[in-house]
Amino acid sequence: MQSRRQKRLFAVLLVIGLLTGAVAAMLYALQQNIDLFYTPSQLVEGLGKDKIKPQPGQRLRIGGMVVPGSVQRDPDSLKVSFDLVDTGPVVTVTFEGILPDLFREGQGIVAQGTLVDQTTIAATEVLAKHDEEYMPPEVAEALKGIRHVPPSQLQQKNSDAKPAEGRY
Incomplete structure (x- = not known):
C-alpha cells in the first residue's frame, strides 16, 4: 500500500505532466500559423x-x-x-x-x-x-x-x- 505522501507526489507529477503536454501540443499547433x-x-x-x-x-x-x-x-x-x-x-x-x-x-x-x-x-x-x-x-x-x-x-x-x- 502506498503512503499518503506518495499518492500526493504522484498526483502533482501527473498534473504537471499533463499541463506540459497540453502546452507543448498548443505550441506545436500554433507553429504552423505563425507568419x-x-x-x-x-x-x-x-x-x-x-x-x-x-x-x-x-x-x-x-x-x-x-x-x-x-x-x-x-x-x-x-x-x-x-x-x-x-x-x-x-x-x-x-x-x-x-x-x-x-x-x-x-x-x-x-x-x-x-x-x-x-x-x-x-x-x-x-x-x-x-x-x-x-x-x-x-x-x-x-x-x-x-x-x-x-x-x-x-x-x-x-x-x-x-x-x-x-x-x-
Whole structure:
C-alpha cells in the first residue's frame, strides 16, 4: 500500500505532466500559423543582428511598394507577378487570383504566402493599402521614411540635392 505522501507526489507529477503536454501540443499547433513579417531588404539580407533568413517553404508576410512597370499578367489565367521593393533589393511576388481594387503600381501592399526561393514568394493573399492615412502598424514601422526611386532617376539626381522625404 502506498503512503499518503506518495499518492500526493504522484498526483502533482501527473498534473504537471499533463499541463506540459497540453502546452507543448498548443505550441506545436500554433507553429504552423505563425507568419513572420518581412520587408524585401530583410528577406534578402536577413533579419536581426544575426541576419537570420527564412527557409524556402516557410510561410511569411512581406510588405513593400509595387515597382512601377513590373506587373505582368497572364492573359489566359488570373496569374500575376510583380516586384516589391523597399530601400534595397527587389523581391518577386507571384499570385493567382483576383487582386484588390486598390492594387496598383507604386502602391504599398502586404502579401502573405510561401517563400519559393530567396527572392520569390508565392502569395496566397494580397492586401492593398486602404487609403493615404491607414497602414498596418508593422508595415508603418518597417517602411518609415522609405521612398522608392527608380534606378533611372538615381543617375539624374544632383549630388547636392536634398533627399526627398515623405511616405512611400
